[in-house]
Amino acid sequence: MNTRLIKTLQQVRELLEQAPVIEPGWESKDECYQWIEEILRHFRYRTLLRPDKGLIKRYLTVATGYSRTQITRLINTYLAEGHLRRKQRTINGFSSQYTKADIRLLAATDRLHNGLNGAAIKRLCERAYEQGDQKYKRLKGISVSHIYNLRKSKTYRNIRTPKDVTRPTNRAIGVRQKPRPEGQPGFIRIDTVHQGDQDRVKRCVPYQRCR
Structure with missing residues (x-):
């Protein structure tokens, strides 16, 4: 997907509603920055107003695969310095064979096929490449264990992990009915015993029994 065609906030909003996975098309972190x-x-x-800032932040999070905290840090750096420059690491690390785009593609494939086992997903990646889909060029040779x-990576979990939201529950309020606390902890049962009348006044002495 060519994200350079997105020019308005409305286009950003429509894109996020229609495409949960965005393929921006860069290969290096410098291009991403x-x-x-x-x-x-x-x-x-x-x-921008606060809601529009949140929309742009969400757009950057989905498109880059970075966490919201990291996007916030990059935005603050841009606001303070007026530009973004990636700081080069001074230590040599192992190069990653699979890019974030590959991981997002794997997550999209898992979502499409309801999370099949690794062997089945590997075969689907191979078949997609054999049918001419160049996006699976690297995933076609991936091992089942990898x-x-x-699937344990942060980029994958940001896409595939379901987010639990608070769901409303119906509670009966103001219901007048006889309580039945038998066998339930945390209840106190109060019985009343009639003690007869005195001076034509009804007397009712409470008797408490804990369960």
């Missing part, structure tokens, strides 16, 4: 800077500059992030490793 440059794209984030272009988005913030194009939409004039500093002057599929499960990628």
Whole structure:
């Protein structure tokens, strides 16, 4: 998906509603940082209202695969310095064979096929590449065990992990009925015993019994 065609806030809103996974099309972190800077500059992030800022932040989170905390840090850096520059690491690390785009593609494939086992997903990736889908070029050679490793990654979980939301529950309020606390802890049963009349006044002495 060519995200450079997205020019208005309404287009961003429609994109997020229709496409839970976005394939921006860059290969390096430098290009990713440059794209984030272009988005913030194009939409004039500093002057946006709070709801629109939240929309842009969500757009950047979905498109880059970064966490919301990291996107917030990058935005603050842009607001303070006016640009984004990636700081190079001084230590040598192992290069990753599979990119964030590959992980997002794996998550999309799992969602489409309801989370099949690793062997079945591997075969689906191979078949997709054999049928001409170049996006599966790297995933076609992935091992079954590494599929499960990628499923544990943060990028994958941001897409596939369901988010629990508070669901309303119906509670009966103001219901007048005889309580039946038998066998339930935390209840006190109060019995009343009639003690007869005195001076034509009804007397009722409470008798308490705990269960």
